[in-house]
Amino acid sequence: MNNQSQQDELARLTQYANATGTSVVTSTANLDIKDSILADMHHWCKKQGDIAVLNSGVILSSNPASRDIQNIKTALLNKGLRPGRVYAATQDLISLLLANSVGENDDIGEQEISDRQQYLRNLVSEAIIRNASDIHIQVRRNKTTIRMRSHGTLSTYAEWTQKLGREIAAVAFNKETDHATSHFNPLVPQDASMPLEINGRDVRLRLASVPAHGGFDMVFRILTTGHEDLLKLSELGYTEKQVSLIADAVKYPHGAIIVAGPTGSGKTTTLASCMEMIDPIRKLYSIEDPVEKVVEKATQVPVNTDKTDRSFASMGRAALRMDPDVIILGEMRDEDTASVMVRASITGHLVLTTVHTNSATGIITRLMDLGVSSNLLSDASVLRLLMFQRLIAKICPHCSIPLSESTKHIPHLSSWQTVFPVMSAMRAKGPGCDKCDNTGVQGRTVIAEVVWIDDKGREFIQRGDTLGWDQYLKEQGFESYQMHAITLAKSGACDPLDVEAVVGKLAITIDGGKFDYRSV
Numbered sequence: 001m002n003n004q005s006q007q008d009e010l011a012r013l014t015q016y017a018n019a020t021g022t023s024v025v026t027s028t029a030n031l032d033i034k035d036s037i038l039a040d041m042h043h044w045c046k047k048q049g050d051i052a053v054l055n056s057g058v059i060l061s062s063n064p065a066s067r068d069i070q071n072i073k074t075a076l077l078n079k080g081l082r083p084g085r086v087y088a089a090t091q092d093l094i095s096l097l098l099a100n101s102v103g104e105n106d107d108i109g110e111q112e113i114s115d116r117q118q119y120l121r122n123l124v125s126e127a128i129i130r131n132a133s134d135i136h137i138q139v140r141r142n143k144t145t146i147r148m149r150s151h152g153t154l155s156t157y158a159e160w161t162q163k164l165g166r167e168i169a170a171v172a173f174n175k176e177t178d179h180a181t182s183h184f185n186p187l188v189p190q191d192a193s194m195p196l197e198i199n200g201r202d203v204r205l206r207l208a209s210v211p212a213h214g215g216f217d218m219v220f221r222i223l224t225t226g227h228e229d230l231l232k233l234s235e236l237g238y239t240e241k242q243v244s245l246i247a248d249a250v251k252y253p254h255g256a257i258i259v260a261g262p263t264g265s266g267k268t269t270t271l272a273s274c275m276e277m278i279d280p281i282r283k284l285y286s287i288e289d290p291v292e293k294v295v296e297k298a299t300q301v302p303v304n305t306d307k308t309d310r311s312f313a314s315m316g317r318a319a320l321r322m323d324p325d326v327i328i329l330g331e332m333r334d335e336d337t338a339s340v341m342v343r344a345s346i347t348g349h350l351v352l353t354t355v356h357t358n359s360a361t362g363i364i365t366r367l368m369d370l371g372v373s374s375n376l377l378s379d380a381s382v383l384r385l386l387m388f389q390r391l392i393a394k395i396c397p398h399c400s401i402p403l404s405e406s407t408k409h410i411p412h413l414s415s416w417q418t419v420f421p422v423m424s425a426m427r428a429k430g431p432g433c434d435k436c437d438n439t440g441v442q443g444r445t446v447i448a449e450v451v452w453i454d455d456k457g458r459e460f461i462q463r464g465d466t467l468g469w470d471q472y473l474k475e476q477g478f479e480s481y482q483m484h485a486i487t488l489a490k491s492g493a494c495d496p497l498d499v500e501a502v503v504g505k506l507a508i509t510i511d512g513g514k515f516d517y518r519s520v
């Protein structure tokens, strides 16, 4: 459109606006942020080409004096919708609004929608094969560009027509996300979570979009591909003895198994691995915030901590009414959840949960803080197994060096004599190599302790005597997580300095907590 005809158009629209006491709308910036084309009227508006009916009922037209305006008002009233004011708008704006809007069923048929849904799945499936973390859909006036980010680098995957890009974006948002109640609107930023089943696996994506000049961008972030293998407890770093204790505990019909540890110590992963060990004929309800890993045998119930009727405790109580065998409470963080744990155990369910503490026996203190009485805690049906874990770096075996060759370690060797009488197999972190990205480290492993609650243990709990209990456990051959870490250092799997950083000074740890000032 040349300048003269633009001016003519504006003059004509302004004349209408002045006559009706309204104004001329020339850009999306003048519109309410929620406003997009009303889905019900989408098909009709597209056919007319010069009218846009917005969600709010407002009617924009580049031909506001036309008879169609009255027709559309009648059509809206027939649908039970209240027509809003009529505004004069430039044809450019109307075209932009129409180009960026996609109706639900009127623009493309049901068959086409399911075609597009399949197209979307193929795209995501292709991204997973390419190990991509994100899919970028860039829709502009004349084309759609699809790019994928793999190993941090973005590369172009395909070019589509603008129409296909718009349709895929709309079908993804309207049909596949948990926001299916609202409509995709390319003129405002939107985000939603998108669960897709692809080749029999549950894939979770995060969908986000922003408006852009001449179109919009939509990005799918792939959160889980369903291909992540759930690691066995032994692969996480639990010892053979510990795994066999846990395997026994999950066979019991009732009682609680509690995994403790600081934030970021991998409790959730351990919990999921424990769930995997439970007999599949038992009915599992897992209350999680949020659902991180898909565990097929469990009914996973998401928590919403903003709403009291969807908290851990209320979802736990709801799950108890569903005739479960096993209840998994993602985290025990308040009195309410602790009481659900106790009630579930006492009423004959196996319960798995996690809590923040600094040792396995410290779980008892924490539960008392959460209002559970020592009488309940020492009840034979309540506690079965207490676990505690932390994570420690594993040495890269390709570049590690003998302890005696590490200048960093040599000054410590004499004070470590009592802890490590034989040091020949021990290793120190090396300078780094191409196998470990020059870090000297190859992943992390669990250091853990597992306490089976026996009758004697229940007596200590009843009396609140944690020190006496610790002493008793040592006499019974119990291995603390500190001992687990020392064993790993002895075998050369972990650096003794890393062990000290996690469990404290080794000479003190081993000597029953007696600090020797002469050793400093």
Ligand SMILES: [Zn+2]
Residues within 6 Å of the ligand: 396, 397, 398, 399, 400, 430, 432, 433, 434, 435, 436, 437, 438, 439, 440, 441
């Ligand atoms: Zn290395």
